[in-house]
Amino acid sequence: MDEGQGDMSNRTIAFFNHRSGKGKSDAQKIDEFFNTKLGKESQILRLNDPRIQTDGSTIFVHTDTEALISFWLPLTKKHPATDFIFMSTDPPSLAPYISETQCNACCCEHPAHVLAEYGEVSEFLAAAASGRRISEIRQLLKRKASTEWLVAAYILLLARKAKVIGNETDLGPRQYMDALWHAAGSMVCDKPSVLPTDTEAFLQMDSEELDSAIAQIRLSLSGINRSV
Amino acid sequence: MSESSRPQIFFAISPDVRQLLATKSSLRHSWLDHQIMDRDPETIVRRHRENSPERQIFEAKICPAGEFAVEVLRARELCSGIVERVNPRTLMSLGPFDKLPSETKGQISRWLNGLYLESIPIESIKADIEVAINAFSAKLQAFAETWQHQTPPTSQSVGQAFIELQAVARDLYAAIGRIPDGTVLP
Numbered sequence: 001m002d003e004g005q006g007d008m009s010n011r012t013i014a015f016f017n018h019r020s021g022k023g024k025s026d027a028q029k030i031d032e033f034f035n036t037k038l039g040k041e042s043q044i045l046r047l048n049d050p051r052i053q054t055d056g057s058t059i060f061v062h063t064d065t066e067a068l069i070s071f072w073l074p075l076t077k078k079h080p081a082t083d084f085i086f087m088s089t090d091p092p093s094l095a096p097y098i099s100e101t102q103c104n105a106c107c108c109e110h111p112a113h114v115l116a117e118y119g120e121v122s123e124f125l126a127a128a129a130s131g132r133r134i135s136e137i138r139q140l141l142k143r144k145a146s147t148e149w150l151v152a153a154y155i156l157l158l159a160r161k162a163k164v165i166g167n168e169t170d171l172g173p174r175q176y177m178d179a180l181w182h183a184a185g186s187m188v189c190d191k192p193s194v195l196p197t198d199t200e201a202f203l204q205m206d207s208e209e210l211d212s213a214i215a216q217i218r219l220s221l222s223g224i225n226r227s228v
Numbered sequence: 229m230s231e232s233s234r235p236q237i238f239f240a241i242s243p244d245v246r247q248l249l250a251t252k253s254s255l256r257h258s259w260l261d262h263q264i265m266d267r268d269p270e271t272i273v274r275r276h277r278e279n280s281p282e283r284q285i286f287e288a289k290i291c292p293a294g295e296f297a298v299e300v301l302r303a304r305e306l307c308s309g310i311v312e313r314v315n316p317r318t319l320m321s322l323g324p325f326d327k328l329p330s331e332t333k334g335q336i337s338r339w340l341n342g343l344y345l346e347s348i349p350i351e352s353i354k355a356d357i358e359v360a361i362n363a364f365s366a367k368l369q370a371f372a373e374t375w376q377h378q379t380p381p382t383s384q385s386v387g388q389a390f391i392e393l394q395a396v397a398r399d400l401y402a403a404i405g406r407i408p409d410g411t412v413l414p
Binding site for chain 1: 316319320322323324325327328329331332335336339340413414
């Protein structure tokens with residue numbers, strides 16, 4: 001993959017985007033963007049469109065998680081030279097599948113970070129319009145995603161410390177929360193991580209452990225703050 | 229104060245906060261600083277005396293619907309939203325919290341809001357900005373009237389009115405500067 005080229009006109013970019021209000025409409029704008037600004041013929045293709053197998057310069061917009069797992073991820077293996085930028089609001093549930101495919105174009109190597117969050121396609125558009133490299137765009141998305149995981153972990157730790165979150169508090173699907181801790185733990189800047197490894201560990205933390213974890217995330221967030 | 233004992237950290241994370249910071253920076257730097265505070269009153273007086281394109285450009289800025297009035301409106305808009313825009317409870321809409329049950333989300337959100345209001349005098353910051361905007365607005369009107377009604381070469385009162393405008397611009401600059409540079413985290 002000739003990463004680092006400013007010209008994106010010959011690239012395939014796939015957006016996996018399956019929840020409401022997260023940028024599918026913006027993705028349509030990307031289609032317009034490529035057509036009008038780059039003078040490139042691009043189309044929004046539906047799943048199962050036969051052209052998907054052959055057209056190496058098409059933007060794909062996908063909206064269904066199940067089909068993503070069964071159809072799109074195998075496709076990434078078939079097109080190793082294609083840039084796939086994954087955008088989803090449900091990274092943990094998809095991460096295991098991405099991990100299996102060893103996709104070569106994810107935002108970073110860690111399964112839990114693989115999917116850049118959100119449909120903030122406008123940010124991508126701005127970056128693309130300014131001629132930024134694909135790798136830089138990935139970095140943008142990755143930084144944004146990792147920052148939000150850290151902030152989420154930070155708030156949960158503080159809430160636990162303040163006893164706003166108790167042992168009986170409903171935290172939603174365990175798999176999702178586990179993935180959050182997994183992701184946040186690998187993102188703190190000073191190693192080893194003192195963050196909980198999963199939800200069970202989070203709920204078992206004593207006051208001292210909570211303080212350490214909170215301090216560690218604060219340090220990471222301060223570092224990100226300075227780099228913004 | 230050490231890193232760990234700071235009462236809060238500021239963190240630019242959402243597009244809305246980035247927009248807020250851009251507006252804050254633009255109002256202070258591009259408008260108040262460059263167009264008013266940094267200007268030499270003598271230059272303004274000279275401009276008033278000349279019948280030049282520069283004079284017309286400046287007049288267009290200070291007239292009731294001119295650029296300065298538009299900037300005042302932008303400042304008012306900025307001010308009206310700050311209490312909520314830097315509130316950490318806005319972070320509960322982040323993707324990682326998507327699967328958190330709404331009841332739990334609500335509890336954490338209320339708790340964050342309480343911490344936020346205790347940690348920073350945001351209502352007072354907002355009130356100070358409003359006062360500064362009103363003072364600036366009044367002086368701007370006075371300056372524009374002086375500019376309009378004074379006849380050269382007796383332009384010294386224009387200079388004096390501009391100096392007074394600069395003083396309230398400095399107050400407004402300082403007041404806007406107190407807006408947190410991002411979401412206020414506990």
